[in-house]
Amino acid sequence: ILKFPTRVDTSIFFPIGIPQARDTLAISEPGPCIVNCGRVSYLKGWDLILDSFKAFLRTHPTARLYFVGDGEDRPFLESRIRDYGIGHQVKITGFIPEGSVMQYLNAADLVVVGSRTEGWSTAIVEAVACGKRVATTNVSGAQDLIVDGVTGVICMSWNPECFAEAMAVAVRLPSAEQRAVEIARKYSVASLATDLGALWKPLR
Numbered sequence: 001i002l003k004f005p006t007r008v009d010t011s012i013f014f015p016i017g018i019p020q021a022r023d024t025l026a027i028s029e030p031g032p033c034i035v036n037c038g039r040v041s042y043l044k045g046w047d048l049i050l051d052s053f054k055a056f057l058r059t060h061p062t063a064r065l066y067f068v069g070d071g072e073d074r075p076f077l078e079s080r081i082r083d084y085g086i087g088h089q090v091k092i093t094g095f096i097p098e099g100s101v102m103q104y105l106n107a108a109d110l111v112v113v114g115s116r117t118e119g120w121s122t123a124i125v126e127a128v129a130c131g132k133r134v135a136t137t138n139v140s141g142a143q144d145l146i147v148d149g150v151t152g153v154i155c156m157s158w159n160p161e162c163f164a165e166a167m168a169v170a171v172r173l174p175s176a177e178q179r180a181v182e183i184a185r186k187y188s189v190a191s192l193a194t195d196l197g198a199l200w201k202p203l204r
Contacts, residue, residue: 002199004195004196004199005120005125005141005144005187006119006120006122006125006187007125007187007188007189007192008122008125008126008129008184008187008188008189009098009188009189010129010184010185010188010189010190011190012098012099012102013098013102013105013126013129013130013184014102014129014130014131014181015106015130015131015177015181016102016103016106016130017106018033018106018107018108018109020106021103021104021105021106021107022107024103025103025104025107027107029062029064030062031060031061031062031063031064032060032062032063032064032109032110032171033063033064033066033107033108033109033110034053034056034063034064034065034066034108034109034110034111034112034167034171035065035066035068035104035105035107035108035110035111035112035127036049036065036066036067036068036069036111036112036113036114036123037068037069037101037104037105037111037123037126037127038068038069038113038115038122038123039069039070039071039072040067040069040070040071040072040073040074040077040092041071041072041073042073042116043115043116043117044071044114044115044116045113045114045115045116045137046067046073046076046077046114047077047080047114048114048137048158048160048163049065049067049112049114049163050065050077050080050081050084050090051160052112052114052160052161052163052164052167053065053086053090053112053164053167054084054086054160055160055161055164056164056167056168057086057089059168060168060171063089064089064090064091065089065090065091066090066091066092066093066104066108067090067091067092067093068093068096068101068104068105069092069093069094069095069096070092070093070094070095074092077092078092101126102126102130105126105127105130105132106130106132108127108132109133109171110132110133110134110135110167110170110171111123111124111127111132111133111134111135112134112135112136112167113127113134113135113136113137113139113142114136114137114163115136115137115139116137116139117139117140118139118140118141119140120140120141121136121139121140121141121142121145124136124139124141124142124145124146125141125145125184125187128145128146128151128180128181128183128184129180129181129184129188131175131176131177131178131180131181132177132180133151133152133170133171133173133175133176133180134146134151134152134153134170135152135153135155135163135166135167135169135170135171136152136153136154136155137154137155137158137163138154138155138156142154144183145183145184145187147176147179147183149169149173150173150176150179151173151176151179151180151183152170152173153166153167153169153170153173154166
């Protein structure tokens, strides 16, 4: 069995800068901008992300959180947002095209991934391709895509307080855009044929 991770289209996902992305999306509010991308599903850990964000607000009261995507658990997510009384700081975009996902990633000060399980995290590789800091659970791909303490933080606990602390550490990290983009380049569709050929050749 040969490992061949999911690839990212680096002609779509690449750094464009926070100001440009926020202008495009009409995001003008102050404070840290936190983005989570993917299906709104229990497996993707929306509950961990929201509970952690609620804890994060204690030290970053002007932060806002964007759930970029849609899914079967959206009604549960919306209900908990109302229960927490933070609807003015949390937005669910619903399904949007890849180009708009890229804009939200580039608008972020921090991308968060709370998945309980992954085959390989497409959300992480797309965020890294945009040069973003990432706070993530220790899912498949995290150890390959994140340099812990440099380009992001890998949280080993499912506790929202611990994940909130990981977010607080990650959002303060110096920009490591070049390092992140270099990592993502290894998983670009641009090298797909070459990499497949390199795996196939010894088997012939």
